[in-house]
Amino acid sequence: MIIPTLIGILTVTFIIVQFTPGGPIENIISQLQGIGGDGTGRIAGGGDFNLSSDVITNSAHVGSLSSGSSQDRGAQGLDPEFITKLEKQFGFDKPPLERYLTMLSRYVRFDFGESYIQGxxxxxxxxxxxxxxxxxxxxHLLISYAISIPLGIRKALREGSAFxxxxxxVIVIGYAIPSFLFGIF
Known part of the structure; x- marks a missing residue:
C-alpha cells in the first residue's frame, strides 16, 4: 500500500505545485522587477535565492518593453525570449504529463534537484x-519504551485501581494533544 500512497501524494503535490499561480517563474520575474515575490521575505530576511547564470545574465531584459502578449500578467514589460528561457530552465516548455513522468523518474533515482532557496x-x-x-x-523511541513498558505492566497488575x-x-489527554505542542515544552 505504500507505493500507491506515495504515487498519490506525488500526483496531488505535482498538480498543486504545477497548476497554481505564483510558481518559480513568477517568483523570479517579481524579484527581477523589484516586487519581491517571496512570501517569506518579511520573515526570513528577503528570501533571496541563487538564480542560475541564465537568469542572472538575462536580467537586463527586465527593463525592455515587449509589444507581444505574454502568458503571465506579471511578465508584462519583459522580453518574451527571456520568459521562454525561464520556462525551459524550469521545464515548463514540456507538456504536464512529460513533466510528471520526468519528476517520477528523478525521484526514483533520489534526484530531487536543487533547492531554490539555498542553492x-x-x-x-x-x-x-x-x-x-x-x-x-x-x-524518542528509547524514552517511549522506557516509560510505556513499565507503565503497562503496572497498569495490568493494578487493573481497576485509582492508579x-x-x-x-493522562494517556487519553496525551493522545488528544498534538505532538508539536509537546515539542514546545
Whole structure:
C-alpha cells in the first residue's frame, strides 16, 4: 500500500505545485522587477535565492518593453525570449504529463534537484539533517519504551485501581494533544 500512497501524494503535490499561480517563474520575474515575490521575505530576511547564470545574465531584459502578449500578467514589460528561457530552465516548455513522468523518474533515482532557496542539492540538505533526525528519533523511541513498558505492566497488575484510572486519563489527554505542542515544552 505504500507505493500507491506515495504515487498519490506525488500526483496531488505535482498538480498543486504545477497548476497554481505564483510558481518559480513568477517568483523570479517579481524579484527581477523589484516586487519581491517571496512570501517569506518579511520573515526570513528577503528570501533571496541563487538564480542560475541564465537568469542572472538575462536580467537586463527586465527593463525592455515587449509589444507581444505574454502568458503571465506579471511578465508584462519583459522580453518574451527571456520568459521562454525561464520556462525551459524550469521545464515548463514540456507538456504536464512529460513533466510528471520526468519528476517520477528523478525521484526514483533520489534526484530531487536543487533547492531554490539555498542553492544546494536537496539530497545534500537531507544528508545534513538526517543525523539529527535519527538521533532525535532514537531517543524518542528509547524514552517511549522506557516509560510505556513499565507503565503497562503496572497498569495490568493494578487493573481497576485509582492508579489505572488516573493513568488512563493522562494517556487519553496525551493522545488528544498534538505532538508539536509537546515539542514546545
Amino acid at each position: 544546494r542539492l536537496v539530497i545534500d540538505l537531507i544528508k545534513d539533517a538526517l543525523p539529527v533526525s535519527l538521533f532525535l528519533g532514537f531517543w 489505572d484510572a488516573w493513568t488512563s486519563t
